């Protein structure tokens with residue numbers, strides 16, 4: 001079995017460089033052969049990148065999340081381009097809109113989102129998209145601005161009807177550990193009905209820990225529970241589901257491990 005954790009905030013699990021390495025190595029023992037490290041801010045990106053430089057199975061996304069909209073430093077766009085030049089940078093992310101926590105204001109979030117969609121288009125990278133309580137605006141913006149390499153709606157939180165609209169835009173949909181929660185009916189319906197070839201999985205660690213580890217901090221090593229849960233929902237062979245999800249990740253990020 002091969003698993004690809006498409007979204008892990010390694011720098012939020014721990015700031016300790018040695019522990020970060022242990023976490024990504026430990027994941028391999030649980031069949032997590034590849035991980036995408038997602039930064040919290042640009043400073044965190046450069047730090048975690050440096051700490052995990054020797055971990056060849058860890059890829060990195062670089063970008064400014066909506067939570068940073070009020071703390072943008074001068075030259076942030078140049079910093080993203082500087083990061084993109086490093087080896088194993090495979091996406092711009094996470095970027096998007098978060099109306100739940102009301103970072104900055106809507107207009108400044110939208111502007112930051114669009115500018116990074118344009119950067120991704122210019123640099124030929126796909127995007128990892130954060131959406132919290134902003135589903136309508138996210139889709140409307142993506143209809144106009146989705147870069148040619150496409151995008152993934154990460155830590156999917158909407159319903160099946162929304163997913164159909166996203167699939168029409170050729171987006172991927174990524175499920176995190178919250179799909180395993182008993183009351184997550186919208187997520188179950190979506191994961192059951194959507195085409196498997198547009199699906200990715202992730203831990204969103206340290207958040208969204210799968211059911212059986214509830215109460216703990218999430219980490220990439222816990223990813224298999226999410227894959228197996230989805231296979232059971234779909235009544236499909238777990239090995240096959242894992243293989244398809246893994247292949248989807250390689251296709252989306254254009255990587256060969």
Ligand SMILES: [Zn+2]
Pocket residue numbers: 007009038094204
């Ligand atoms: Zn995230």
